[in-house]
Amino acid sequence: MSKQINVTIWNEFRHEKSNEIVKKLYPQGMHKAIADGISADDLNIRLASLDDPEHGLTEEVVNSTDVLLWWGHCHHGDVKDEIVKRVHKRVLEGMGLIVLHSGHFSKIFKAVMGTNCSLKWREVGEKMRLWNIEPSHPIAQGIGEYFELKNEEMYGERFDIPQDGKIIFISWFEGGEVFRSGVAFERGHGKVFYFSPGHETYPTYYDKNVLKVIGNAVRWAKPLIYQEHTAPNAKPLEAIRTPNPHTVSAGIVQDVDGNTKK
């Protein structure tokens, strides 16, 4: 029997409580809709949200999560820095991270990217068409040449992300913009996928193509290894013959945060 992938779907989960349109669309939250939509035997899915203790992302949860999904929007600022640091560390050790829609401005996505992650936006419910640029990529399996969403928020270029992302989807918007809508990164030992559709007032997380992409991304982001980052003092593997002009300064050692230790 193959081991299940431990998936945690994190959602800000406030729009669904405060906005009637969103509440009607996603009565149990977008995270629950995604969980139901990608449910499969190989996935062990948990939910977490902003207002849970430690945002639902305790050490125990993070360390037992293989792939973390993240949807946030208006309350990025309420996510505690120490939790962001915990998640970031775990991504670099191997945990997969899938960032959805307005999560582009989340602290965790900006932290792993190192850039501003800014973009243009417009909410008029226009048509969005996602072109599949890399049909051979695991995330694009089962997706045709393109798929459409009848109503979506426009996210437009320039999207401030590093250029090493492998672009899987580029979107066309009715109003005249384009966007790199599906981009796959590697950071440390972890994989990171950004996927742009998913405005809270539309039924995007019931769309079969969107769910297919998210499910594919979960399998793609599953880590092969977990490995902590250390900065070891290494013994030479070969004899050192070059004369050293001075006595080596005795034993300065740093931890991975760059702090000096005795």
Next chain:
Amino acid sequence: MSKQINVTIWNEFRHEKSNEIVKKLYPQGMHKAIADGISADDLNIRLASLDDPEHGLTEEVVNSTDVLLWWGHCHHGDVKDEIVKRVHKRVLEGMGLIVLHSGHFSKIFKAVMGTNCSLKWREVGEKMRLWNIEPSHPIAQGIGEYFELKNEEMYGERFDIPQDGKIIFISWFEGGEVFRSGVAFERGHGKVFYFSPGHETYPTYYDKNVLKVIGNAVRWAKPLIYQEHTAPNAKPLEAIRTPNPHTVSAGIVQDVDGNTKK
């Protein structure tokens, strides 16, 4: 007359005060040695260090710097987060950043990379040979197939950086390791170059090849534009004909930090 490049060389500048070997090698600090070594008519060079007010990196200094060099080692933790944020923002807007040696573990380098930037190290003063992998790159001009440093600290792989860096130099170490010693990145509108040699107890910053590389990197990292990152609400450029199922939620606006504004 061509406009000068405003260069600020930042140095932790503590080893030079506390360690006799370093003091003798760099009586006015490594930043001063670098400034003297790369001095040229097209460069307007200032110095800054950790113990200056605001670490010498006031708003005024940062906003009038085209290229910032960074050498830090044992006191990364003493650099204030607000200054790191200020520098990071300016890099994304266009300012060049050149990170030297143990600066790999500085807050600013980790922030722009999004990774841990960890590596192996050993300080026995062994021979280091830097192979020039991209002779056509601006940073490698005037450098031969390789150059050597008789005594250096070993920095060895695995170096935890994103793989989109353009590798200019790969080093061979006498003790048996290899290292990506010169790597060029772009983040936001700014350029970032990491260059690994430069342990404080060796005369590395008097080496003509090292100085040549740093001088080249300064010209390469000079910004063509400065541009703030915004997240504008964009008017459609084409008529929207798709019917929208609901009234648009009124006026949620976010700033570039992801905070909701009225």
Next chain:
Amino acid sequence: MSKQINVTIWNEFRHEKSNEIVKKLYPQGMHKAIADGISADDLNIRLASLDDPEHGLTEEVVNSTDVLLWWGHCHHGDVKDEIVKRVHKRVLEGMGLIVLHSGHFSKIFKAVMGTNCSLKWREVGEKMRLWNIEPSHPIAQGIGEYFELKNEEMYGERFDIPQDGKIIFISWFEGGEVFRSGVAFERGHGKVFYFSPGHETYPTYYDKNVLKVIGNAVRWAKPLIYQEHTAPNAKPLEAIRTPNPHTVSAGIVQDVDGNTKK
């Protein structure tokens, strides 16, 4: 006085003779319109075309060209393989190459890419909007957030190119497609830029933004070095102490084409 850049603009130059619309638009050929449009003191521009002897690309011309522009369409197959090999070799040694529009299917572009370079297309004269994704890149200087061409041929994804291209422009098409319209590569010591607009029946090469991009690309692609590729037998730089189990096989030497020489 700064040295001029030697530019050669190569054009198939047959549509302009056989098609009345094209003849009227570009009576002296598209290459001449581009030459006039980018004319500047720092450029020394020559023209060449398919029906010239050796396609106008003699050893002398190629070896004295810093940046070569290429427009071809229906007669790629008529370009001699030996000329393609000559140009390819020179690109790897440092010469810049700018491939325009239907040149995506030229032998030389496919040779430097290693891929099929296929795409979707449609000729109905629709609106094309090119989004400037990298405003800090030299090729994008002087170009705003986007620019439009009223009538162009549609080139749509999937464009079969390697993903290491730095994407400068992504296009939106009225008919619903998107396209990576400006992509910058490095191959060997040479730079390669693909720029998609330029169908022969539209006045694209009189558009000021198109000309600005091409002019920028020429300066960007100017080589810093020319260097032949060799496969030298290298003497060791360090003593070899590991015992070798057998006598070295005597003197097999290969040239850069992989042929064995005595």
Next chain:
Amino acid sequence: MSKQINVTIWNEFRHEKSNEIVKKLYPQGMHKAIADGISADDLNIRLASLDDPEHGLTEEVVNSTDVLLWWGHCHHGDVKDEIVKRVHKRVLEGMGLIVLHSGHFSKIFKAVMGTNCSLKWREVGEKMRLWNIEPSHPIAQGIGEYFELKNEEMYGERFDIPQDGKIIFISWFEGGEVFRSGVAFERGHGKVFYFSPGHETYPTYYDKNVLKVIGNAVRWAKPLIYQEHTAPNAKPLEAIRTPNPHTVSAGIVQDVDGNTKK
């Protein structure tokens, strides 16, 4: 039952017949040693060599191969261009390609790279240490921080390959050089891995780490899809409202080789 991967191991297979050292080491050829070394239930392995009819790479063989391994050295020039074209086309459609050692100068590797693939070399049987730069990559699974080969041919930088290769291994050589020894590319829908050890006069293809890497690479390179490259004339997905200034030129159609068809 999971479907097997069809693997074809291609070997020049001439050194093993003409050189006593090689004959003794690999009496049935290096391809047979590799086949034995990576043999597993999920692999269906065939052998092919230069002197077989059509080099053992008939349409039938190529089209039923999921992953092709390639070892060639002194006789690259004897490989027929039409066979190279056949293999190249299949790689772009999805077939995996693993290029070994002196195969760096093979026609097929140069064709998929678009570069010269030149390097430095020396055959004195020195020590080689391969550093594992990406322990989270599928190809590096089961490999430690590094592994060593007691005697190998030196291959040194500069290696003329595109910089989009994901670097898995960087080598240290006793004589003072470094080399990107394991590099993973994607071209078209196919994956390409270059792996540098494997000089014919050493028992490299009996080394358990080398075999582990090759076996891993085969699984990594297995295609998810096969898809031909076409250049379709596409119907618009959205209404075209922009007036077209002229009648569209009637029906020029090109095939994927860029030839005009009626």
